[in-house]
Amino acid sequence: MSTVQTSMPVRAAAAGEPSLWSRLRTSRNWAALWFMLPAAAFLILFLAYPLGLGIWMSFTDERIGREGVFIGLENYQWLWDDAIFWLSVFNTILYTLVASIIKFAIGLYLALLLNRHMPFKAMIRSIVLIPFIVPTVLSAIAFWWIYDAQFSIISWSLIKLGLIEHNINFLGDSNWARGSVIFANVWRGVPFVAITLLAGLQTVSPSLYEAATLDGATNWQRFRYITYPLLTPIIAVVMTFSVLFTFTDFQLIWALTRGGPVNATHLMATLSYQRGIISGRLGEGAAIATAMIPFLLAAIAISWFGMQRRKWQQGSNND
Amino acid sequence: MASVQISDVRKSFGGFEVLHGVTVPIEDGAFVVLVGPSGCGKSTLLRMLAGLENITSGTISIGNRVVNNVQPKERDIAMVFQNYALYPHMTVAQNMGFSLKLRNANQQDIAARVKKAAEILALSPLLERFPRQLSGGQRQRVAMGRAIVRDPQVFLFDEPLSNLDAKLRVAMRTEIKELHQRLKTTTVYVTHDQIEAMTMADKIVVMHDGIVEQMGSPLELYDKPDNQFVAGFIGSPAMNFLNGHLKSNGQIYVETENGARLPVATAPTASDGLPVVYGIRPEHLELASDGIEAEVVVVEPTGSETQIVSRIGTQDIIAVFRERHDVKPGERIHLRPRASAAHLFDKDTGHRL
Numbered sequence: 001m002s003t004v005q006t007s008m009p010v011r012a013a014a015a016g017e018p019s020l021w022s023r024l025r026t027s028r029n030w031a032a033l034w035f036m037l038p039a040a041a042f043l044i045l046f047l048a049y050p051l052g053l054g055i056w057m058s059f060t061d062e063r064i065g066r067e068g069v070f071i072g073l074e075n076y077q078w079l080w081d082d083a084i085f086w087l088s089v090f091n092t093i094l095y096t097l098v099a100s101i102i103k104f105a106i107g108l109y110l111a112l113l114l115n116r117h118m119p120f121k122a123m124i125r126s127i128v129l130i131p132f133i134v135p136t137v138l139s140a141i142a143f144w145w146i147y148d149a150q151f152s153i154i155s156w157s158l159i160k161l162g163l164i165e166h167n168i169n170f171l172g173d174s175n176w177a178r179g180s181v182i183f184a185n186v187w188r189g190v191p192f193v194a195i196t197l198l199a200g201l202q203t204v205s206p207s208l209y210e211a212a213t214l215d216g217a218t219n220w221q222r223f224r225y226i227t228y229p230l231l232t233p234i235i236a237v238v239m240t241f242s243v244l245f246t247f248t249d250f251q252l253i254w255a256l257t258r259g260g261p262v263n264a265t266h267l268m269a270t271l272s273y274q275r276g277i278i279s280g281r282l283g284e285g286a287a288i289a290t291a292m293i294p295f296l297l298a299a300i301a302i303s304w305f306g307m308q309r310r311k312w313q314q315g316s317n318n319d
Numbered sequence: 320m321a322s323v324q325i326s327d328v329r330k331s332f333g334g335f336e337v338l339h340g341v342t343v344p345i346e347d348g349a350f351v352v353l354v355g356p357s358g359c360g361k362s363t364l365l366r367m368l369a370g371l372e373n374i375t376s377g378t379i380s381i382g383n384r385v386v387n388n389v390q391p392k393e394r395d396i397a398m399v400f401q402n403y404a405l406y407p408h409m410t411v412a413q414n415m416g417f418s419l420k421l422r423n424a425n426q427q428d429i430a431a432r433v434k435k436a437a438e439i440l441a442l443s444p445l446l447e448r449f450p451r452q453l454s455g456g457q458r459q460r461v462a463m464g465r466a467i468v469r470d471p472q473v474f475l476f477d478e479p480l481s482n483l484d485a486k487l488r489v490a491m492r493t494e495i496k497e498l499h500q501r502l503k504t505t506t507v508y509v510t511h512d513q514i515e516a517m518t519m520a521d522k523i524v525v526m527h528d529g530i531v532e533q534m535g536s537p538l539e540l541y542d543k544p545d546n547q548f549v550a551g552f553i554g555s556p557a558m559n560f561l562n563g564h565l566k567s568n569g570q571i572y573v574e575t576e577n578g579a580r581l582p583v584a585t586a587p588t589a590s591d592g593l594p595v596v597y598g599i600r601p602e603h604l605e606l607a608s609d610g611i612e613a614e615v616v617v618v619e620p621t622g623s624e625t626q627i628v629s630r631i632g633t634q635d636i637i638a639v640f641r642e643r644h645d646v647k648p649g650e651r652i653h654l655r656p657r658a659s660a661a662h663l664f665d666k667d668t669g670h671r672l
Contacts, residue, residue: 210371211404215418215465216392225417229408 057286064280075287084263085288088271092295094178095267096246099185103242104235106186107193112223114194115201125198132191140255143184147171147256171257174264181256181265185246193238200234201227232306240303244296268292320505321382321395321472322347323368328377330363330529337363339529340377345522350499350506354516355526356552362477364526365509369398369475382472397466398475402482403458405450405465411437412446415464436467439498456487463498474499476508480515492518513553517541525549547669550598550662556626559604559636561597562666565590573597573663577632579611582658587672595672598662601626604638610655615648629654 024030058075062068079085114125131139146153147170155167170180204227212222250269253259259266259274266274268288276285323345330338338360345351353361366372368379370391378385386394397418405414413420415436416429424432437443440460450458459479466474476495480488496519499506510516516523517537524534525548532552533545544550550558561581563573568591573581581597604610613629613636620626620643627638629652638654646652663672 205402205404207400207402207404208406210369211398211400211406211465212417213371213391214369214396214398215469216421221421226406 054286055290057283058290060283062282062286064277064282068283071283075284076291078284079287079291084266085271085291087263088259088266088268088288089291091178091263091265092247092267092269092292095182095185095249095265096243099182099189099246100239100243102182102186103189103193103246104239106190107238108197108235110190110194111197111201112227114198125195128194129191131188132195136188136251137255139188140184140252143180143187143252144171144256147180172261174261177257177261177265181253184252184256185249188252189242189246193242196238197231197234200231200238204230236303236306240300243299247296247299248292320347320503323382323473323505323507324378324380325364325368326378326380328364328367328379329375330360330367330372331375336375337529338375341526341529341531343524343531343534345505345507348503348505350496350508350519350521351524352508352510352516352520352522353524353526354510354513354552355532357511358528359526360529361509361511361526365398365475365477365507368473368507369396370394395472396475397469397471397473398477399459399462399466399479401478403450403462403479405458405461407450410447410449411442411453411461411464414450414461415468418465418469432468432470433464436464439467439501440464455483456491459483459491460494463495467498467502472505474504474506476506476510478510479508480510481512488515495519514555517553523553525552527552543671544598544662545671547596547598547664550664550671554600556601556637556639558598558600558662560664561599561631561634561636563595563597565593565595565663565672567591573661575632575634579631581611581656581661583661583663584658586663590672593672594666596664596666596669597656598664599656600660601637601639603657603660604636604654605657606640606644606652607655608653610653613652613654615646615650615652617648618646627652 057068059070059072060068061071061074110128114121114128118124145151149167149169149172152167152170154170155164158164159167169176171177208226208230209222212226217225248269249267250273253265253267253270254273257265259270263271268291272285272288272292274285275288276282279285323343325341325343325345327340327342328338329336329340341360341364343351343353343364353364355361363372367374368381370386370389374387378387380386381394381396406417409417412430412433415433419429419432433446434443437446440463442457442460442464445453445457445461450461453461459482462479479495480491483491492515495508499519508515508519520537522534523537523540525532525540527548533540533549537553540549540553544553544558547560551560561573561575563575563581565583565586566572566574567586567588571583571586573583573595575581575597581599583597611631613631615627615629616635617628618625619628624639624641625643627640627644627646629636629638631654636654664670665672
């Protein structure tokens with residue numbers, strides 16, 4: 001029975017103090033470090049470094065073609081008094097808030113619907129994903145046509161139905177433009193929310209619903225007391241991502257309105273691009289982009305602490 | 320408490336009928352076990368009783384009220400699920416009080432009833448824990464607690480012990496039976512394990528392929544199985560079946576294909592030469608020099624008894640002895656069935672003769 005030992009040959013070989021090399025060779029942490037290194041290098045090079053550079057740039061007066069010098073918080077002081085910057089902050093928050101709430105509501109509704117047994121379920125589920133897989137710019141161009149001042153299909157239909165008399169200036173009027181870009185964003189974002197929540201719904205054991213039914217729960221009570229609490233971890237994750245994506249949205253706005261009319265749809269991301277790249281004032285653009293960070297951190301913090309509170313997910317698992 | 324009447328109940332999924340007219344009367348306060356192999360329809364029947372499945376035809380009444388079209392929550396039943404179906408985000412107390420909360424019972428009332436149920440099931444120290452923090456047996460008890468709190472007319476158990484390890488299963492078996500003796504609530508219990516059925520039931524309903532094969536008290540089923548299926552299903556190790564022909568002019572016995580003569584106490588009249596299946600339980604075989612010769616294949620000691628698998632011609636036969644015989648595989652032994660304990664079944668229909 002002396003050959004049974006399999007997990008201890010290293011320790012057995014070096015009877016006294018094992019050498020550094022043999023300790024490293026058997027250390028799981030050391031191995032893990034090496035496995036993580038490629039991904040970490042990638043992230044540092046393409047994410048952390050540009051981020052750091054961007055933050056540094058926001059403290060300089062760098063322009064395209066000209067090395068900047070450190071000017072402290074001057075860019076931020078400048079932005080503090082800039083009404084357009086504050087308008088873009090307001091727009092971004094409005095855009096994120098409204099779009100996220102609508103995306104959550106429609107996404108949850110769709111997920112609940114798709115979770116039922118119905119004919120052509122698989123097909124309907126894949127159709128729901130279409131807005132998600134179409135390239136953003138492509139769908140933005142489609143929306144651009146849908147919202148066109150002269151050729152809008154919506155205006156045309158409503159006129160033909162006799163509901164309105166003149167074309168709606170979807171992207172030319174401030175409030176219409178805001179509504180239009182939010183609608184386009186919702187259209188794109190719903191599938192992500194719906195499919196992720198659907199995946200979450202499918203992890204809920206059907207016997208919980210049966211137990212709740214026998215306990216006397218109505219449909220609404222089953223949702224309120226079973227589905228919703230069990231779904232909260234997924235909701236927290238999916239809504240965090242949704243908020244982050246929406247807050248940093250650029251493509252859709254840039255393709256549809258370029259921030260217009262009269263900056264009514266300028267988000268922080270588009271304003272940053274306009275100031276930094278188009279106008280060439282890299283330092284100021286970087287400052288606008290950097291100003292987004294606290295908002296994003298706050299969004300993450302909210303979802304993080306929201307998840308922390310769920311004690312039922314923790315504790316020992318005896319399965 | 321209430322009696323339950325299941326009358327000619329049928330169930331089809333699509334065009335496929337899985338229950339072909341099942342009638343089971345359940346007396347008030349009885350502990351009835353539905354037992355049968357997988358796919359026999361026992362769980363479906365229980366779920367129909369609970370209201371989780373529609374009844375295709377026939378009627379189910381609980382306490383003289385036909386419940387075919389009554390919502391599950393109006394049926395006044397409580398069910399314990401195989402996977403317990405505890406709400407993972409609620410504490411033990413919340414799990415147990417959930418149904419009362421939905422009924423808008425007041426807080427003190429809920430707390431009092433949860434406390435009482437927890438005392439019955441020895442769950443009091445665990446009330447503030449979440450299901451994740453409980454062992455399998457504790458979860459099982461919480462699931463029962465959830466049922467008890469409601470004080471329903473009928474308890475339904477759907478294979479509640481199959482997720483537990485063997486030792487815990489035996490302990491919980493006793494606990495459930497004790498609970499029933501204490502509360503005396505009508506109970507319908509589904510299992511595929513005939514030992515559970517035998518040990519717990521007042522009445523066993525053996526189901527197979529969507530029909531009731533036999534119902535009766537555990538010992539009735541054991542001593543007088545109506546047919547070959549019940550005979551083979553109830554009892555462990557299972558009853559031995561040997562094919563042969565009945566000889567009943569003068570001396571009565573069953574002659575197997577290879578000429579062995581199996582003793583029978585009585586035989587139906589005018590049945591000479593009838594092809595039959597001869598059933599004998601393993602414990603009704605004894606070693607005797609005038610018995611049938613068999614070759615030992617495997618010897619399985621369990622400590623309290625010894626099972627000997629041997630072969631008569633081409634047919635395997637299991638014998639159980641409480642005494643410790645010193646036999647080895649390959650040896651020849653002589654087995655004598657106890658004539659009074661032999662069962663005869665019609666070879667074609669499987670019915671008891």
